[in-house]
Amino acid sequence: MTITETIIPGVLLLEPKVFSDERGYFFESYSKRTLLEAGIDIDFVQDNQSMSHKNIVRGLHAQKAPYEQGKLVRVLQGAVMDVAVDARKGSPTYGRHVSVELTADNKKQLWVPPGCLHGFVSLMDNTIFAYKVTAYFGKDSEVGVFWNDPELAIGWGISEKDAIVSAKDQVLPDFKSLVSPFNY
Numbered sequence: 511m512t513i514t515e516t517i518i519p520g521v522l523l524l525e526p527k528v529f530s531d532e533r534g535y536f537f538e539s540y541s542k543r544t545l546l547e548a549g550i551d552i553d554f555v556q557d558n559q560s561m562s563h564k565n566i567v568r569g570l571h572a573q574k575a576p577y578e579q580g581k582l583v584r585v586l587q588g589a590v591m592d593v594a595v596d597a598r599k600g601s602p603t604y605g606r607h608v609s610v611e612l613t614a615d616n617k618k619q620l621w622v623p624p625g626c627l628h629g630f631v632s633l634m635d636n637t638i639f640a641y642k643v644t645a646y647f648g649k650d651s652e653v654g655v656f657w658n659d660p661e662l663a664i665g666w667g668i669s670e671k672d673a674i675v676s677a678k679d680q681v682l683p684d685f686k687s688l689v690s691p692f693n694y
C-alpha cells in the first residue's frame with residue numbers, strides 16, 4: 511500500500527499493491543496493520559455502499575460529535591471524482607479541498623478524517639461507492655454544505671444544470687454559513 515499525503519493535513523491517498531496474474535487480480539483493500547504502520551490508528555464500526563447513476567452528486571456531508579466520522583472511501587465499480595473539504599476550525603487549510611478520481615480500475619482510496627466534508631460526483635452509470643466509517647450514522651449529527659458553493663471553488667466538471675442532486679442536498683447552506691463544529 512502506498513500512502514501519500516495531500517495538501518490537507520490528515521487527508522491521505524492510498525494506493526494498494528495489486529497482485530495480477532492470469533486469473534485476474536488480488537489486493538488487500540483494508541489492513542489495520544498497514545494503516546498503523548503509516549501512523550493511522552483508527553477503528554471502523556460500519557461499512558456503507560451506494561450505487562449512483564452518471565452525474566449524481568452526493569454531498570458535501572459530515573457528521574458532528576458524538577458521531578464525527580472518519581471515512582475510508584473507494585469505488586468498486588465505475589468512477590467518481592471524490593472531494594474532501596477541510597472544515598476544521600484552526601486548520602491551516604480550512605476551506606481548502608482535495609479532489610481525486612477514484613475508479614474501480616485505479617483502485618485508489620481516500621482517507622477523509624473527521625472534520626472534513628465529503629462528497630463525490632459519479633462519472634459513470636452504475637458506479638458503486640463503498641466506504642468504512644469510524645462512527646455510526648447519526649441522523650441528528652449530520653452537517654452539510656452546498657456542493658457547488660463558489661467560495662469552495664471545487665472543479666466538479668459538471669454544471670448545476672446537469673448534476674442530479676437529492677432534494678436534501680440542493681438546499682444545503684454555503685460554506686461561510688457553516689458554524690463549524692470541528693476543531694483541528
Ligand SMILES: Cc1cn([C@H]2C[C@H](O)[C@@H](COP(=O)(O)OP(=O)(O)O[C@H]3O[C@H](C)C(=O)[C@H](O)[C@H]3O)O2)c(=O)[nH]c1=O
Pocket residue numbers: 558560568569571572581628629630646647676
Ligand atoms: C449515510 C447513511 C444514510 N442512511 C440512510 C439515510 C437515508 O434514508 C438514506 C440515504 O442517505 P443519504 O441521502 O444521506 O445518502 P448519501 O447522500 O449517499 O450520503 C452519504 O453521502 C456522502 C458522500 C457521504 O460522505 C456520507 O457518508 C453520506 O452522507 O440512507 C443510513 O441509514 N445510514 C447511513 O450511514
